[in-house]
Amino acid sequence: MPEVQPELPHYRWVIVSASALILALALGSIVNGMSAYVVPLEELHGWDRADVSLINVSGIMGLALGGLLMGSIADRFGTRIVVLAGSAVMGLSYLGAAFADELWHYYLLMFVAGFFGAAGIFAPIMSLVGKWFPIGAGLAIGIASAGQALGQGFVPFGSAILINSIGVSGSFAVTGGLMLIVLLPLASLLRPVALLKAGQRVAVVEKDYPPFQLVVPMMCLAILLCCTCMSVPLMHLVPHIQGRGYSADQAGGVIFLMLMVGILGRVAFGKLADVIGAIPAYMTATAWMTLLIYGFILIDDLSTFYLYAPIYGFGYAGVMTGVLATVAAHTPPERRGLAMGVVTMFGWFGHANGGFLGGYLYDMTGGYSAAYGLAALAGGLNLLVVGVLFWKIRGPGAASQTTA
Numbered sequence: 347m348p349e350v351q352p353e354l355p356h357y358r359w360v361i362v363s364a365s366a367l368i369l370a371l372a373l374g375s376i377v378n379g380m381s382a383y384v385v386p387l388e389e390l391h392g393w394d395r396a397d398v399s400l401i402n403v404s405g406i407m408g409l410a411l412g413g414l415l416m417g418s419i420a421d422r423f424g425t426r427i428v429v430l431a432g433s434a435v436m437g438l439s440y441l442g443a444a445f446a447d448e449l450w451h452y453y454l455l456m457f458v459a460g461f462f463g464a465a466g467i468f469a470p471i472m473s474l475v476g477k478w479f480p481i482g483a484g485l486a487i488g489i490a491s492a493g494q495a496l497g498q499g500f501v502p503f504g505s506a507i508l509i510n511s512i513g514v515s516g517s518f519a520v521t522g523g524l525m526l527i528v529l530l531p532l533a534s535l536l537r538p539v540a541l542l543k544a545g546q547r548v549a550v551v552e553k554d555y556p557p558f559q560l561v562v563p564m565m566c567l568a569i570l571l572c573c574t575c576m577s578v579p580l581m582h583l584v585p586h587i588q589g590r591g592y593s594a595d596q597a598g599g600v601i602f603l604m605l606m607v608g609i610l611g612r613v614a615f616g617k618l619a620d621v622i623g624a625i626p627a628y629m630t631a632t633a634w635m636t637l638l639i640y641g642f643i644l645i646d647d648l649s650t651f652y653l654y655a656p657i658y659g660f661g662y663a664g665v666m667t668g669v670l671a672t673v674a675a676h677t678p679p680e681r682r683g684l685a686m687g688v689v690t691m692f693g694w695f696g697h698a699n700g701g702f703l704g705g706y707l708y709d710m711t712g713g714y715s716a717a718y719g720l721a722a723l724a725g726g727l728n729l730l731v732v733g734v735l736f737w738k739i740r741g742p743g744a745a746s747q748t749t750a
Contacts, residue, residue, distance in 0.1 A: 357537065358478040362486050364535040366493025368429065371528060372436055373495020374407045376464040377697075380456070380581075382630060386514050393449060401452045403698060408460025410694030413469045416462075417687025420470035421680065426536045432466025439463060440522030458482035469686035475741045476674030476682060477539045484624060484671040488616020491501045491667050492609045499605040534624035556739045561676045562685050564735045565669065566692040571728035572632060572665050573696025574703070578721035579604075579642060579662075581701035583655070586714045592648050600651045608657035608663030616671060617661025624675040625736045628668025629729060634661025636725030643718050669693065672732075676739065700724070 380402040387398045420428040439459035446452050472487065479486045508517035555561075579586075580601075587597035611631075619627035638658045645651055669689065677685040704717040 348639075358486070360535055361478050361537070362475060362489050364532045365475055365490040366496075368433070368463040368467060368471060368532050368631050369490060369493040370497030371501065371525060372433070372464050372467045372497075373494040374499075374501035375440070375455070375525075376409055376437070376460050377494075378498050378519075379501040380405065382502040382509060383514060383517075386509050387452075390514060391447075391449075397449055399695060401449075401456050404453045405456035405460040405464070405613060405623055406694050406698055408457040408462075408690045409464045409468070410460075410698075412461035412465025413687040413691045413694070415687070416466040417473065417683035417685070419683075420466075420473065421683035424584065425470040425474040425683075426533060426538070428466045428470045429533040429536055430530060432470075433525060433533050435459065435466070436463035437522045437525035437529065440464075440518050440525060442522075444519035444522065446518075452466045468691070469690050470683055471536070473683040473686045474536060474539075474688075477679050478672075483674045484616040484619030484627065484667070485613070486616070487510050487670045487674060488667045491616070491670060492612040495609045495612055495663060496607055499602055499609075503602070513579055515674070526605075553632045555678050556676055558677060558681060558685070560738060561673070561735070562688055564731060564738075565588055565673060565685075565689045568671050568731045568735070569689055569693040569726050570696040570699070571724045571731065572635075572669070573626060574700040575639065575667060575721045575725035575728065576662055577697045577700030578704045578717055579639065579658075580697075582704040582708070582714060582717060583642060585692040585708075586642060587648070587651055589714070590646055590648075596648055597741045600648075600655045603652060604655040604659035608659040611660040611663030612667045614660070617746030618664070619668065619671040624671040625739070627664065629736070631661055631668050631731050632725060632729045632732065634658075635665055636722055636729060638662075640718050640722045643715050666693075 377450065383401070384398050387393060387401075413459060416428055416432070436459050439455045443452060443455045446455060471490065475486050475490050476483045505517055505521065508520055513519070518574040583601050583604075584597040587600055614633050618630065621627075622630075635658070638654075638661065641654060641658070642651075670686070673685050673689055678740050700721065703720060704714070708714055709719065710716070
């Protein structure tokens, strides 16, 4: 199936930059931005910590389920209108949270922010970035994805400062206002791909895509496993380090450094996908993460955590870039929004699954060895699934571009 190169090719970097900034604020808020509110809400209302933590779960579940719908809508009506609507919903939901005083208020508002807001941003944006880069999408997707990693590090940090300064309600209000002020203008920059007009020189990229019904189900299984693996340290590295006798600030510094180095990893593995192919780059990042993840259990010294975590983080970050680049490389543009929505939905399910299993196994065993062992097993199974997909795509009777 031919893809035509877009006109105004320089504008594609505007798309990438705007996408990275949108994902930083929107996804940084909905994925783990609520972590800064857990203790303040617990102290303010006397709610149980587990009940407060479900606020974040409701947002992630909304994001997971909404992506299935919003990706298809973006395919039909265009990315810009869907992202504009999603940005408005997120801003209004966070403004509404400033007036919430019951747990169910927060549950409802964060679910709406995830389902109609963040879900209307993530999959459509990633699909659009891939469409603007018929060749070499890996680096572009890596840069856009790095915006999310940046937000996941800085949004909780900024929210903590706001909470200390103006309280929980004030922090929600400022965050909601920033979303409306910042996200809406950025979303307006997300133009659809404009093909070269008749009479102009046309560059055509020939692509013979593998069956949609092969790629999407196997990538759903793969991302469920890889996000189960990666979410264990994301959710439980801080308490694991605290269990070694270190303070919350010291433990938080380790994971912050890991996430910041992960920004470089997302970009680097995006470039690697352009060089060796999307699936091989994905497999490389998965192997990196799987081989190193259990090492956290073997560490006792804080300085070693600070050295080891960024090494792990550089490779782990490339897994998500590999997922997105693989979907972009092996699904047709007219169905890519749907593909991104379905695949990433299973990713968020895996994120919730790994976080839950990590805590459950800790309660069952009194330590994190089983949890990190399970994470390594999930990573190994993910590598197996992606290897089978690569073999099927490259095998007899199946031909496809292997670069993003």
